[in-house]
Amino acid sequence: MVNDRIAEIFDEIGNMLEILGENVFRVRAYYRGAESVRNFGEDLEALYKSNDPSIEEIPGIGKDLHAKIIEIITTGDCKMHGELLEQIGPGILEILRLRGIGPKKVKLFYEMLGISNLEQLKAAAESGALATLPRMGEKSQTAILEAIKNRSLGKERIPYDDALNAAEKYIEHMKTCPELEQIQYAGSLRRKKDTIGDVDLLVSGKDAIKIREHFLSYDPIHTVLGAGETKSSVILKGNIQVDLRVVDGESFGAALLYFTGSKHFNIMLRTHALKQGLKVNEYGLYEGEKKIAGLTEEEMFEALGIDFVNPEDREE
């Protein structure tokens, strides 16, 4: 589908503008546009060819990005993207795709050491040069070598059925943990997208540390990416990334809402709440300091004055 190609181009434009130090909100507009196009249910090329007016109504897409969408559909390419790529070099994008590396680090490596591709980065890490840079150290340097070695790990989007299967097996494992009270998968899996980037598991229970240990004791784990008190991430041997979030039972609904997304849907909810003088986060809905909802999703929607939206419809 051309939507994925458009989203990829917008993401890369965002990446490159960010490295160039462009206005963060302009950068964010490209990321938002990418997200929006990726999650837009219908094929944009088909809409364009049938003159369907709904192509004008994609959230987060204004005049400028709309013109770029048409350009990509009709020419298969985007002039601005090509020009940026020429200015920055394709090697830089490869570096940016490494886990744990963002535009700030890319910029730092380029400006301080002239690094513009993976080979140069690897050499700099092996020589110890990276560790001498500001806000860099031994651990960061080792992590970069590890990221280069594992750069294909957990990055592929996987078919819905495979993700569901992996999630259900992991949930079975988690249910043998005595401290666990509730568990539910969230994210794009719960929204039933065709392809899933990673599996999000949301749990509540008596002892966050013991639940984390149980999570990390799952046999099919290939790599542990991180393990904090409320948030852990692993990659399974089947190359599927699984994230665990541990929350209090009384915040389970708010967390489920938050981690089910989509990102755009969350932003919409927050903006809606702000207009009413309320604040939404993954712990609940707040009026000032006072928590007014959070136990269930239904309660959250009700308190926000919005009809319940099914997970698979939480896009725009």
Place this chain on the structure above:
DNA sequence: GCCGTTTTCGGCCCGACTGTTTTCAGTCG
């Protein structure tokens, strides 16, 4: 670059984790 139930200007979601630091920057979702 996008957007509007006080706006066509002036805002733009928010918190966890990590590694680097002595209070925070960068990344991620």
